[in-house]
Amino acid sequence: MRPEVQTFVADGPLPDWDAEEKEIERRVTQLEAISKPVTGEEAAALVSCFGPDDCYGVAWTLLHLIETGPNPVINTKPAPDTNEWHHRLYDRAVFEEPNPTT
Numbered sequence: 001m002r003p004e005v006q007t008f009v010a011d012g013p014l015p016d017w018d019a020e021e022k023e024i025e026r027r028v029t030q031l032e033a034i035s036k037p038v039t040g041e042e043a044a045a046l047v048s049c050f051g052p053d054d055c056y057g058v059a060w061t062l063l064h065l066i067e068t069g070p071n072p073v074i075n076t077k078p079a080p081d082t083n084e085w086h087h088r089l090y091d092r093a094v095f096e097e098p099n100p101t102t
Contacts, residue, residue: 004033005042014051014058028058036068043069050085059085067092 008030015023038046043066050059063085066073072093078086 001039001042001045002034004030004035005038005045008034009045009049013049014055014062016052016055019055024056024058027055028061031058031061031065034065036065038065038069040070040073043073047073047086047089050083052083063088063092 008027011027011030014027034042046062046066049062054060066089072090074086074090074093076090078090
């Protein structure tokens with residue numbers, strides 16, 4: 001696993017909306033340091049970094065980064081009380097429309 005992914009994962013879940021701006025900016029900087037695509041191992045580790053809300057849109061950036069790796073990273077339906085972002089990842093992988101071929 002690349003060092004920038006390890007650093008992001010080691011800092012834990014994204015903060016919530018009540019976090020200080022400086023903390024959110026620090027996490028954004030960490031996230032932006034991770035080049036795409038991520039590996040399957042990295043995607044699986046990054047899934048643990050979703051916080052309680054969308055962290056001013058940062059969670060969407062994290063979701064899109066995870067989706068650059070091999071899909072699906074979550075291949076079984078999450079329990080109802082699981083983090084909403086896990087449900088989003090699962091739903092987006094399962095219900096993704098196939099690309100039309102010409």
